[in-house]
Amino acid sequence: MTYAVDFTTVSTQGLESSPVAQALAGLRANEARYFKNKYDHVFTVEPAKEAQSTVDWVGRILENERDIVISSRPLEATAFETDGIRFAYVFYESGLSINVMYSIDDSGKRAVGFKLSDGMDIPTELSSFKFARQKSKLAGTIRGSYFVIKNQY
Numbered sequence: 001m002t003y004a005v006d007f008t009t010v011s012t013q014g015l016e017s018s019p020v021a022q023a024l025a026g027l028r029a030n031e032a033r034y035f036k037n038k039y040d041h042v043f044t045v046e047p048a049k050e051a052q053s054t055v056d057w058v059g060r061i062l063e064n065e066r067d068i069v070i071s072s073r074p075l076e077a078t079a080f081e082t083d084g085i086r087f088a089y090v091f092y093e094s095g096l097s098i099n100v101m102y103s104i105d106d107s108g109k110r111a112v113g114f115k116l117s118d119g120m121d122i123p124t125e126l127s128s129f130k131f132a133r134q135k136s137k138l139a140g141t142i143r144g145s146y147f148v149i150k151n152q153y
Contacts, residue, residue, distance in 0.1 A: 005032035005043045014076050020095035023117035026139035039082045048074035058090050095120035110149035
């Protein structure tokens, strides 16, 4: 079932099994606020098993680009296009959020971003990345990193 993320009242709906559910919900709400403010887009998510093609697309990019396989279980995902950019998000049980920003235009930007919920450790499969810190009223401290996508997907 598709769920529109509310960034005024943070809810753990769909994320309850995460040990950092409240922080992950704040991270998800932070993304929802960003897309509403920047693109006037309502950020909706659905259970990962109903968005398997999105989870698979993100997983394929990670594996092909950097030989990364995420060990945590995906809980929710979303994919949408706005302003000539295809976005995909997967929220994992560990508290990890992965997003893909993939410009439709071949000359545009394409990248994978990682965000770690407040209170979670850096996953082993991402230990080679350096994470910058960002404060968020909704999510506490968010640690983030990224890499540029080199191939076509």
